[in-house]
Amino acid sequence: MCSRPTDPPEGGPAVSVSSLTKTYTGETGRVTAVDDVSFDIGAGHIVGLLGPNGAGKTTTVKTILGLVTPTSGTISIHGVPVHEARSRAYNYVSAVLEGARNVYWRLSVRENLAFFAGLHGIAPQTRVDRHEAIIDTLGLTRKADEPAKNLSRGMKQKVALGCTLARETPVLFLDEPMLGLDVETTRDLQTELRRLAREEDRTIVITSHDMDIIEAVCDRVIVLSDGDIVADDSVDSLLDVFRAQSYHVKLAGRPQAQLREQLETRFQLHDWETDTDSVAFEIALAGSEEFYECVEVLRTADATVRSFTEIEPDLEDIFVDLTTPASPSRGEGES
Structure with a gap:
């Protein structure tokens, strides 16, 4: 077992999505969930992927992660085509999606972090201090030796997030990472995510309905509506446009x-x-x-x-404006 996962190749985007389209066949005929979506995310960036329910956000994320097969288009993570080489791509990406399902209930918090680090080829004994720092950041110190099955739903969410951080992949997809966290833990996690991007060049994609979190952490926002990208810009630039x-x-x-x-x-x-x-x-x-x-x-x-x-506008004002069908700004931002 190696002490550190394989580093990603230098150069090129961390995440590349090109002409992604996904259609489903339902009772009313064919439904397009994602329509010709393209974007690149560079290493070391924190990007918010936003959209109202039904916008295609979840389909986009699951397709990027190889959980959904696209109708057309290509996706790569650090140059590895996801749908042609899933195992290789998974060396570079990890995710917390839809709650806390990536946790083993019988293992303690510490054991879970060690287990998932080990699955990714990291010798847990070389990461004891790092795992303790993750546990502390997430406010889990008092529960560190407790089996996950005995924890509250919010605590289980924290453990799932900790397991994802313990894998040390260069790309992280986090779905509502602050959900259920208290104010102090939320602040500590925001600081840690910014540190991971700044000091370790980790790429982080966050989906959330909490605009304050997106505005505090992300340096760029991609907004989806009806399967299309209606905005793709830095947080500061979007605020400037509407200011x-x-x-x-x-x-x-x-x-x-x-x-x-x-x-x-x-x-x-x-x-x-x-x-x-x-x-x-x-x-x-x-x-x-x-x-x-x-x-x-x-x-x-x-x-x-x-x-x-x-x-003064905030990100929530902009989000509502961009994703409201009658919005005059909607057509201008579509791609």
């Missing part, structure tokens, strides 16, 4: 009756609320030209502006 487009406006008194109609005709208007002595609403403005146009509409209507406040 300063939405404003919360509050007007004094009761403005002219036609003002609302004028604003709705020209701009995207939301949440119009009328109080006894004021009106408040949210408005989306595309760039400085629309901003000044809006100001002019308010001036012409003799509206007294109490406040005009920029709404």
Whole structure:
């Protein structure tokens, strides 16, 4: 047994997906779950793979991992074609999918980490300190000698994650890795994932519905909707695109009756609320030209502006916008 798994070859993407398509035949005919999806992920990056239910996210991940056979397209992990050489590809990738099924219930936490490390060709006795660090990061120290079958569902999820980290593969796929974790453990795991990417050049793909986690950990986001990629960019770039487009406006008194109609005709208007002595609403403005146009509409209507406040977007706002069918941004991001 070797003390360390085979290092991946240098150069080229860690994960490469080219023209991936997967169709199923159901009662209503053929359904396309993933439609001609392509992307590369470089070594040392943490990427969030997002999408609403039915977007094709799970199919994409399972196909990349060799669990689902694609209808067409090619997938490779560190240059190894997944569906032609699964055993070789599995030397480079591990995953936690849909809960805690990759854990042996009769083994303790420590024994599980040692067992899964050993399956990957790592001599467990050479990784005692590392395994203890994983156990500590996941908040499992007090339960380290407890059989997994006696642990709570949340604890079992932690053990499954620990076993994946213990395999030391250069690519990790983590499905909802923070689910069930307390705040302190979540923070520690975020720090560890960033360290793995930065110091060990590990590639991490995270699927999650928690946008705060994605924004805190990932440096890039791929968003799927209806089987297509609707966005693929860095977190910072996506935030920049949507920044300063939405404003919360509050007007004094009761403005002219036609003002609302004028604003709705020209701009995207939301949440119009009328109080006894004021009106408040949210408005989306595309760039400085629309901003000044809006100001002019308010001036012409003799509206007294109490406040005009920029709404800072977050990743969840962007996700909803991109995956809503009527979204004007949707068509622009499709590929």
